[in-house]
Structure formats: C-alpha cells, structure tokens
Amino acid sequence: MFDTVRKHQKLLQLVLMLFIVPSFVMFGISSYSGFMDKETDLVKINGKPITTQEVDNAAKRQAERVGGNMQIAQSLQFRQAILNELLQQRILGFAVINLRLQVGKEALIKSLQGIPQIRALYRQDGSFDDARFKQLLASNGLNEEQFYASQAFDLKIGQLVNSVARTELATPKLSEIVSTLYETERQVQSLAFDAKDYLNKVNPSQDELQAFYNANAKLFEIPEYVDVEYIVLKADPKEDAKVFSDKADQFANITYDQSDSLKPAADKLRLSIQSQKGLTRGGVAGVAKDHPLSNPKVMQSLFSDEAIKNKRNTEAVQTAPGVFVSARVITFHPAQIMPYKDVAAEVKRQVSQRAAEKLAVAAAAERYNVLEKDPKSSAGFGNPIWVSRNKPANLIGPALDDVMSINPDKFPAVVSINNPGVGATLYRVDQVRQPTGVDDKIHKAQAQQIQALGAQSEFASFMAYWRDAASVKVINPLKPLNSGSGS
Structure with missing residues (x-):
C-alpha cells in the first residue's frame, strides 16, 4: 500500500507525461460522465462510477508508455492493477475535496518548475516561452485553466499523502524498547538428535516399502514438461526508440494474430526461432536469470490451456527493458508415475530416513523429560554461545523464538525443537545479559x-x-476482454 502511494506521488508530479487519464478528469474538475453513460460501471465512489471504458483507456495509455505492447493492456491482471490505482486516486481525491485543503501560489509555482517539460520552456535569458507552453498543453488535450487546476489538485493530494505518512510513534520509548529486546543476549547450549545417527537401527521390510510407494506415488512422479519454440526481439542500442516501438508492436500483433506459428513474426522481423526441450514449470535448469524462458510470466503462459491444448503462441512478454519474447508449445508430455522397480532404491532411502527421524525425535523427547527434572545437567551439550535476535548465530525460526521467550526467572531451562526431515534439537538456556558497545x-x-x-x-x-x-x-467485477465485458 505505501509503495503504491509513493508511485502515485511520482505520477502526480509528471502530469504532462501521464498516459492515464489526467487527475482533473478523474476527480471531477471537468465533466467526464457525459460520454461514458453507457459503459459498464465497475466501482462507484461517492456515487460516481469508474467504468470499464475508463480502465481500458487508461490501461492502453499505460501500456503505450512502456513499449506499445497492446497485449499487456488487454490482460486482466494489468487492467485490474489499473482499476486499483484509479480507485485509490478517486478516494484520495474525495478526501482532498472534503478536507478543503488549500495550496499556496508559491508551492504551485515550485511544483511547476519541477516538471522537466516546463523547465525546458525557459529561454536562455530566463524568459518563459508562453506560446510553446500552450502548444504543449494543447497536444495533451489541456488548456491553461485545466492544467493549473489539475496541478493544484495534485499538490493537495501530495500534501495529504505526506501528512499521513509522517506518523509519529505512539511513544518515543517504543523504539528503545524494541531495540533492547533485539539486543538482549542469552547463553545457549545445544544437543542435536539427527536421524542420520539412527539409520543403522532401521531395516524396513519389502511390504513396508511397497506400501509406502503405493501410498505416496506422487513423490515418484515425473512432472509434466513441454518442448517449445520461442523468438526474442531485442532493441539495438543504436536503434531509434520509435523504430523499436514499431517493431515491438509488430512483434506483439503478428504473434497474436497469427497465433498458430512463430514463423510469420520471425520472417517479418528477421528473428531466429530457437527451441528448448524438457521445459518444466520450474523453468530451464542451469541458465541465467535473464534467459527468456526464466521469466515467470512466459512460463505461466506456456503451461496455459491456450498454449498446451490449442497450440497457440503465447502473448508477447516484455522480460526486460527492450526485450520481448513469444513462445509456443511443440509437444506436451503429461506427468507420469515412475515404476517401482525404477525407484526402489529411493523408496528405501525415504522410508529409512522417516523411520530414523522418528527414533531421533523419540530419543530427544526422552532426554527432555529427564532434563525437566534436572535442568542443571549439561552433559552431552555443546559449548555455550551467546545469541540475540540481532545476532542469532545458527538459531532460526521457532528455535530462536522459543529460546528468547523463556522467562529468565526459570533459568536454567530447556526447550525442544523438532526439525522436520532431520530430527530434533534440545536447547539449554542459563544466562541473560545486555551487551556493551551498542x-x-x-x-x-x-x-x-x-x-x-x-x-x-x-x-x-x-x-x-x-x-x-x-x-x-x-x-461489477472486471472481466477478461474476450468475455464480452463491454469493452
């Protein structure tokens, strides 16, 4: 939520670069409902709707701003994010109006001077090019009155957001108390009961092994995978941004319109069709994070019904600045259970490990019961170390929480922590101190x-x-464009 507000503030400061509807339109400084009466209402704020058409127009403009990929603008996830942003802006606008906030002339002038496009209108002698200013406004569909009104309104929202963000602590002592809790050190000794130390005490029968395999067949499943082809469009550093934007549009449109093959897009843009076999939902093993098939959205698209059942190209995905990818499934290999004979050794390993772990946990519980009666005994424990929440050493999660929550009045005390898949560990705590040199x-x-x-x-x-x-x-909920939602 807080990150969204910071992004919102940045957008407000760059009004002339907005591809989303200007704020004066959003908040009613000028009428916006006349030509939208027939559109589907999604959300109403103080009786005024946000419509499907508003969301789609805003999504389109925002998508153009990041590279011109219209498929991005048409995705439900992207449009939902736009709707959420519009809703938050409308609520903030409602609050501004009701609180009757005011903006001084000096603050408005300072804000205007902070806009790069406005600064560029000052001549070398310091005078302001009023003619170019009006042309700039006109090219964005604004007149001076609308622009100044929208800027003043945006500043009011900025004041409101900043005033809420400057929350003071309920008490100045709170941070000191929390810091003290994080710095407090306790002396700890540990005693581990590992399953590996009990493996020589287990020997599962053939019936036990077969029963485990039958009950846990999913553990021995080869996951579904696909063989795919893909093409990548990369911007040339020497290439004009507009030229690349046009190519990106062609890339997205051709892969979408001719979705039964990547060849038309590859031929048109002179791209090579690459292939990858054995691709699972986890991605390609052993490749860099910036590999085209490492992108989560690309992977999600490749395992969708559209790609697997209908053999269609995936939507063009921007995986990095200036990089677009589209892929298609050539062959789908469904998941299958491996035969017992092929996994017999692994079945025995898992059954033995689980049995050994049970023995380890039982041994830890038995020792814990003894120590509860005689907590002063430290036989078998390792060397003591000092730990704190700031410096937890090898204690993590429940182990650290339990060790740090023991009442010092009960020292020495012992806690037992189970380590799934490993065994259990006993921790003995006997001293507490505040460190020096904070x-x-x-x-x-x-x-x-x-x-x-x-x-x-x-x-x-x-x-x-x-x-x-x-x-x-x-x-009404926002619906996918292809569901006849009124877009």
Whole structure:
C-alpha cells in the first residue's frame, strides 16, 4: 500500500507525461460522465462510477508508455492493477475535496518548475516561452485553466499523502524498547538428535516399502514438461526508440494474430526461432536469470490451456527493458508415475530416513523429560554461545523464538525443537545479559523500520476511513476482454 502511494506521488508530479487519464478528469474538475453513460460501471465512489471504458483507456495509455505492447493492456491482471490505482486516486481525491485543503501560489509555482517539460520552456535569458507552453498543453488535450487546476489538485493530494505518512510513534520509548529486546543476549547450549545417527537401527521390510510407494506415488512422479519454440526481439542500442516501438508492436500483433506459428513474426522481423526441450514449470535448469524462458510470466503462459491444448503462441512478454519474447508449445508430455522397480532404491532411502527421524525425535523427547527434572545437567551439550535476535548465530525460526521467550526467572531451562526431515534439537538456556558497545546505526535503522510500519498502518487506516466515507461500492467485477465485458 505505501509503495503504491509513493508511485502515485511520482505520477502526480509528471502530469504532462501521464498516459492515464489526467487527475482533473478523474476527480471531477471537468465533466467526464457525459460520454461514458453507457459503459459498464465497475466501482462507484461517492456515487460516481469508474467504468470499464475508463480502465481500458487508461490501461492502453499505460501500456503505450512502456513499449506499445497492446497485449499487456488487454490482460486482466494489468487492467485490474489499473482499476486499483484509479480507485485509490478517486478516494484520495474525495478526501482532498472534503478536507478543503488549500495550496499556496508559491508551492504551485515550485511544483511547476519541477516538471522537466516546463523547465525546458525557459529561454536562455530566463524568459518563459508562453506560446510553446500552450502548444504543449494543447497536444495533451489541456488548456491553461485545466492544467493549473489539475496541478493544484495534485499538490493537495501530495500534501495529504505526506501528512499521513509522517506518523509519529505512539511513544518515543517504543523504539528503545524494541531495540533492547533485539539486543538482549542469552547463553545457549545445544544437543542435536539427527536421524542420520539412527539409520543403522532401521531395516524396513519389502511390504513396508511397497506400501509406502503405493501410498505416496506422487513423490515418484515425473512432472509434466513441454518442448517449445520461442523468438526474442531485442532493441539495438543504436536503434531509434520509435523504430523499436514499431517493431515491438509488430512483434506483439503478428504473434497474436497469427497465433498458430512463430514463423510469420520471425520472417517479418528477421528473428531466429530457437527451441528448448524438457521445459518444466520450474523453468530451464542451469541458465541465467535473464534467459527468456526464466521469466515467470512466459512460463505461466506456456503451461496455459491456450498454449498446451490449442497450440497457440503465447502473448508477447516484455522480460526486460527492450526485450520481448513469444513462445509456443511443440509437444506436451503429461506427468507420469515412475515404476517401482525404477525407484526402489529411493523408496528405501525415504522410508529409512522417516523411520530414523522418528527414533531421533523419540530419543530427544526422552532426554527432555529427564532434563525437566534436572535442568542443571549439561552433559552431552555443546559449548555455550551467546545469541540475540540481532545476532542469532545458527538459531532460526521457532528455535530462536522459543529460546528468547523463556522467562529468565526459570533459568536454567530447556526447550525442544523438532526439525522436520532431520530430527530434533534440545536447547539449554542459563544466562541473560545486555551487551556493551551498542551499535547506533542498528538502533537508527530499527527506529526507522518501526516508523515506517507505523506510517503504513496509519495510511491503511486512513484509506479505510475514506473508503467508507466515500461509500465505495463494487458494482461489477472486471472481466477478461474476450468475455464480452463491454469493452
């Protein structure tokens, strides 16, 4: 939520570059409903709707801004994100109007001077090119009155967001208390009961092995995989941005319109068709993270019904700045269970491991019961170490939580932690201390984290309040474009 607001602030400052509907249209500074009365209402804020057409137009403009791929603008996930952004902006706009916030002339001028396009209109002698300014506004469909009104409105939203974000701690002592809790050290000894130490005590029968295989056949399944072809469009560093944008449009449109083959797009744009066999949902093993088939969206598309059952090209996906990928499934290999004879050794390993783990956990429980009666005994435990939440050593998760939550009045004390797949470990705690030489940088970082959490919580409460005040109502869910949702 908080990250979204920061992005929102940045967008507000760059009004002339927005491809989403300008704020004065969103919030009613000028009329926007006249030509949208017949569109499907999705959400209403104070009785005023956000329509399917608004979302689709905003999605289209935003997609153009990041490379001109219209398939991105048509995806339900992207359009839903746009709807969420529009909804948040409308709620903030409603709050601004109801709070009757004001913006001074100096603040408005300073804001305008911070827009690169506005700064570029100043001549070398310091004078302002008013003619070019009006042309710039006109090219964005604005007149001066609308532009100044929208800028003032955006500044009011910025004031509101910043005031909510500057949340103070409920008490100045809170960060000090939290830091103290994180710095407090406890002396710990450990005693591990590992399954590997009990393997020589187990010998499963053939019937046990076969029964385990029958009950856990999924463990011995070869996952589904596909053999695929794919093409990659990469921007040439020396290439004009507009030229590449046109190529990206062609890439997306051809792979979509002629979805039964990658060849038309490859021929048109002079791209090589590459292939990859044995591709699972986990991706390609042993390749770099920037490999085209390592992209989660590409992988998700390749295992969709459209790609597997209908053998269609995937949508063009931007995997990195200036890189677009489309792929198609050539052969689909369904998942299959391996025969017992092929996995007999692995079945025995798993059954033996589980049996040994049970023995290890039982031994740990038996020793724990003894130590509860005599916690002062440290026989068998390793050398003591000092741990804290800031410096947990090898203690993680439940082990650290349990060790740090023991009441010092009960020292020495022992806790038992099960380690699934490994066994169990006993931890003996007998001393507590506050360290010397506290790191001020850590203190400051923790205080900032607490402050940020407080601000996020405050903003969430703020948005919830104004959502209710604006009578936000969901009218219809946003539907995929191909479902006849009125787009």
